[in-house]
Amino acid sequence: MKQTTLWARMLRLTAILALTVTSAANARLPVFEALDSASGHPTRFAQCPQFFVDGKPPAIPASPKLRELCYEAFAILHSGETRTPVYVAQRLNRQTIEDADEKRATKFFADARLPRGERAELEDYKRSGYSRGHMAPAGDMPTPTAMAQSFSLANMVPQDIQHNGGAWAKIEQDTRRYIRRAKGDVFVITGPVFTPESPRIGNNGVGVPAYLFKLVYDQHDNRAWAHWQENREGERVGRPITYEELVKRTGVEFLPRLVVSQLN
DNA sequence: CGGCGGGCAATG
DNA sequence: CATTGCCCGCCG
DSSP: OHHHHHHHHHHHHHHHHHHHHHHHHHHTOHHHHHHHHHHSSSOOGGGOGGGSGGGOOOOOOOOTTEEEEEOSSOEEEEETTTTEEEEEEEEEOHHHHHHOOOOOOOOOBOOTTSOTTTSOOHHHHTTSSOEEEESSOGGGOOSHHHHHHTTBGGGEEEEOHHHHHTHHHHHHHHHHHHHHTOSSOEEEEEEEEOOTTOOEETTTTEEOOSEEEEEEEETTTTEEEEEEEESSTTOOOOOOBOHHHHHHHHOOOOSOHHHHHTOO
8 A cells, every 4th residue: 555655656746847847947948938928929030030141041832830940049940740940040150169168968858939739859759769969069059048949859850879979970060160260150051851751750750851961151251062961870971062962952942042143 | 098079868 | 857877989
């Protein structure tokens, strides 16, 4: 008898703990609440044009489950269909990289700004065999708030564990190394690519991308290139592809045409 | 080789 | 939640 009582207590405690966890995670991110209450709806890119070249976000065909989310140091176009980002945009420069020395705060959380029917939950990734792979990397974040926000699952895709810690991590570090030596702003857009055969994980069916890309545009030098990686173990860092090739493969024009016409 | 940076899971 | 220990790959 005593044992069942103990079990009941522990279960209750666990439930309370889970609730506390959720609210505490959100409470620690006051920026989210401020943006939400101010607008009354999920944030729009109009509120954070600074992350896009000439303030112009890439045009994506309309879809009911696409949502635009602004964060302190990046912006996300999120898909409620795959429950992942479509792309994540950043504007970086030497200064932001020098500021990116925050201690890594590994606290992943489901993004409360997204409806439950559209977002990934921690449970979806747990024991899925895939890691939670940042699109905007934690290592890029210039402030503690930005660091915390980067752990939103809205910024994640299910990524092969070896790829995430291997070739992909190297690409992230190479990109930071490049920006550290850049003369002006560098715009980076990172995202997943799915195929009809792409698997899904968890009760919510979070999409597992077949490929990941990272587009880098150096505004000062008018140069752009992209890394294109298969989301698999054993993938190596290859030679970057051209912007045109990226557009061909994704069907998305990420940069304003005027800018593209002037690329070196 | 050790340090670092990308993660994971178990425990209180 | 926080803490801890662990894995792995890359780099100097």
